[in-house]
Amino acid sequence: MELSDYLPILIYFAGGLAVAGAIFSLSKLVKSKPNPSKILPYESGILPSTPVRQRFSIDFYLTAMLFIVFDIELAFLYPIAVTLRDDGLVGLVVLLVFVFTLIEALAYIWKKGALEWR
Amino acid sequence: MDERFLVVVIKAALVVFVVITAFAYTLLWERKLIGRFQARYGPNRAGPIGYLQPLADVVKLIFKEDFVPKGANRLLFQIAPMISVFAAVAAIAVIPWGDGFEIFGYNVEGVGTDIEIGVLFLFALSGLGFYGLILGGWASGNKYSLLGAARTAAQLVSYEVAMGLSVIGVVMMAQSLSLVDIVHAQADTAWYILFQPLGFLIFVVAAVAETNRAPFDMPEAESELVAGYHTEYGGLKFAMFFLAEYINMIIISALGATLFLGGFSGPFLPGFVWLALKVAVLLFFFIWLRATLPRLRYDRLMKLGWKVLLPLATLNLVVTAIVVALGFAN
Numbered sequence: 001m002e003l004s005d006y007l008p009i010l011i012y013f014a015g016g017l018a019v020a021g022a023i024f025s026l027s028k029l030v031k032s033k034p035n036p037s038k039i040l041p042y043e044s045g046i047l048p049s050t051p052v053r054q055r056f057s058i059d060f061y062l063t064a065m066l067f068i069v070f071d072i073e074l075a076f077l078y079p080i081a082v083t084l085r086d087d088g089l090v091g092l093v094v095l096l097v098f099v100f101t102l103i104e105a106l107a108y109i110w111k112k113g114a115l116e117w118r
Numbered sequence: 119m120d121e122r123f124l125v126v127v128i129k130a131a132l133v134v135f136v137v138i139t140a141f142a143y144t145l146l147w148e149r150k151l152i153g154r155f156q157a158r159y160g161p162n163r164a165g166p167i168g169y170l171q172p173l174a175d176v177v178k179l180i181f182k183e184d185f186v187p188k189g190a191n192r193l194l195f196q197i198a199p200m201i202s203v204f205a206a207v208a209a210i211a212v213i214p215w216g217d218g219f220e221i222f223g224y225n226v227e228g229v230g231t232d233i234e235i236g237v238l239f240l241f242a243l244s245g246l247g248f249y250g251l252i253l254g255g256w257a258s259g260n261k262y263s264l265l266g267a268a269r270t271a272a273q274l275v276s277y278e279v280a281m282g283l284s285v286i287g288v289v290m291m292a293q294s295l296s297l298v299d300i301v302h303a304q305a306d307t308a309w310y311i312l313f314q315p316l317g318f319l320i321f322v323v324a325a326v327a328e329t330n331r332a333p334f335d336m337p338e339a340e341s342e343l344v345a346g347y348h349t350e351y352g353g354l355k356f357a358m359f360f361l362a363e364y365i366n367m368i369i370i371s372a373l374g375a376t377l378f379l380g381g382f383s384g385p386f387l388p389g390f391v392w393l394a395l396k397v398a399v400l401l402f403f404f405i406w407l408r409a410t411l412p413r414l415r416y417d418r419l420m421k422l423g424w425k426v427l428l429p430l431a432t433l434n435l436v437v438t439a440i441v442v443a444l445g446f447a448n
Contacts, residue, residue, distance in 0.1 A: 005233055006231065008130065008231035009208075009230075009231055009233070009239075011211075011230075012208050012210060012211035013204075015130050015210075016205070016206070016207035016208040019361075020199075020201075020204050020207075021200070023200075023354050023357065023358050023361070024196070024354075024358075026180055027180075027184045027355055028184065030181055030182065030183050030353075032185040033183065033185075034185045034186075038185065039186070039187050039188040040187070040188060041187050041190075041260040042344065042349055042350060043260070052189055052259050052261055053256075054261070054264070056264070056265070057268075060269075060271065060272045063420070064271065067275035067276065070279045070428075071278065074279060074282040077286055077435075078238060078286065078289060078295065081289040081290045081439075082289060082290075082293055082295060084290050084293075084442055084443050085290070086293075088443055088444075088445070089443065089444070091443055092440065095443075099435065099436055103432060106428065106429070106432070
C-alpha cells in the first residue's frame with residue numbers, strides 16, 4: 001500500500017467532474033427565454049404569499065445533532081473492528097466498554113424523548 | 119506519460135461508461151417491471167420492445183428549456199445537481215468487479231483502486247452526495263423544496279448510522295476495510311449473509327432509505343411535497359439528480375453484493391458477470407418494494423431508524439464482536 005494507490009481516485013474524481021460538466025454544458029444548448037409567470041416558484045398556481053425560507057421544526061436540528069454524536073462513535077469503531085480478531089479478549093473488553101457508552105447515550109436520549117417526532 | 123497511468127485512465131472511462139449505460143437500462147427495466155406489476159406493458163414503442171426509450175428520453179431532456187426560477191440562489195441552484203452526480207460517479211472507484219487479468223501485455227486490476235479504507239471512502243462520498251440534494255432543495259426558493267431538503271437531511275443522517283453499524287460486523291469478520299479483501303475473505307469461507315443475516319437485513323433497509331426509494335421516499339413524496347427537493351428542476355438538471363439517484367442505487371447494490379453476497383467471486387463465469395447478476399437481484403428487490411409497499415409516515419420512518427434499526431444493529435455488533443474476539447469464527 002503506497003500513496004500511488006490513491007492516484008486512481010483522482011482520476012475517478014476527474015471522471016465525475018467531466019460527466020457533471022458535460023451534462024451541464026448540454027443543458028445550456030437550449031436558450032432560456034424566461035417570462036414572469038414561467039419563473040414563478042411552483043405553488044399549485046397560486047402566487048406565493050408568505051416568505052419562502054420559513055422556520056421549520058426543531059426536530060430536524062435535534063436529529064442532526066444526534067447524528068454527529070453517533071457517527072463519531074461509529075468512525076472510532078471501525079479501527080477497533082479491523083483489529084478485533086488479533087486483539088482477542090482485551091480488544092473485546094475495550095470495544096464493549098465503548099459500545100456501552102453508545103447504548104447508554106441511546107437509552108438516555110430515548111428516555112428524554114429526543115427520538116419522538118412532534 | 120507512464121503507460122500504467124494510461125491503462126488506469128482507459129479503464130476508468132470504460133467503467134464509468136458501463137455504469138451510466140447501466141443507469142439508463144435500470145431505469146427502463148424499472149419502468150417495464152412497474153408496468154408488469156400493474157398489469158400493463160410499460161414503454162414498448164421506441165425501438166424493439168422499447169429498448170431505445172432511454173435515448174428518446176435523453177433527446178427530449180436535452181431540448182427542454184433550462185431556466186432558474188425567481189427567488190432561487192442562482193449559483194447553488196446550478197451547482198447542486200453537479201455535486202450529486204460528481205459524488206455518485208466518483209464512488210465507482212472502489213467497487214471491485216473482478217480479479218486482475220492481462221490484456222495486450224498490461225496487467226489490469228479488476229477495481230478502480232484497492233485502497234485500505236474502501237468502505238469508509240464509499241460512506242464519505244455518499245455523505246458528499248447528500249449536499250447536492252440538500253443545497254438543491256434549499257436554493258430552489260420553493261416551500262416544497264425546502265421541506266423536502268429538510269426531510270432528506272434528517273432521513274439520510276438517521277439511516278447512515280444504522281447502515282454504518284450493520285457493516286461493522288462484516289469488517290470484524292474480514293479484518294479489513296478494503297472491499298477486495300472482503301470479497302477474498304468470503305471466497306475463503308462463505309458468503310457473509312450466512313453469518314450476518316441480521317446485518318444484511320439492516321443494511322438493505324437502510325440502503326433503501328439512503329437512496330430515497332419507496333417506501334422511504336419521503337423527501338420526494340409526490341402526493342404531499344410535489345417532488346421535494348427537485349420540484350423546481352427541469353430538463354437536464356433534473357436528469358442529473360435522477361442519474362445520481364440511480365447510480366447511487368447501483369453503487370449501494372454493488373456494495374451490498376460485495377459485503378454480504380460474495381461480490382465478484384463465483385464459479386465458471388467471469389467476475390463482472392457475477393457482480394452484475396447479484397446487483398441485478400438487489401435492484402429487482404428495490405423495484406419490487408416500490409411496486410408493493412405504500413409510503414411510510416414521516417414520524418414512523420424516524421422511529422424505525424432510531425428505535426428499531428439502531429438498537430438491532432448495536433445488538434448485531436455486540437454479538438459479532440463476542441464471537442469473533444473469542445475465536446469461534448475461525
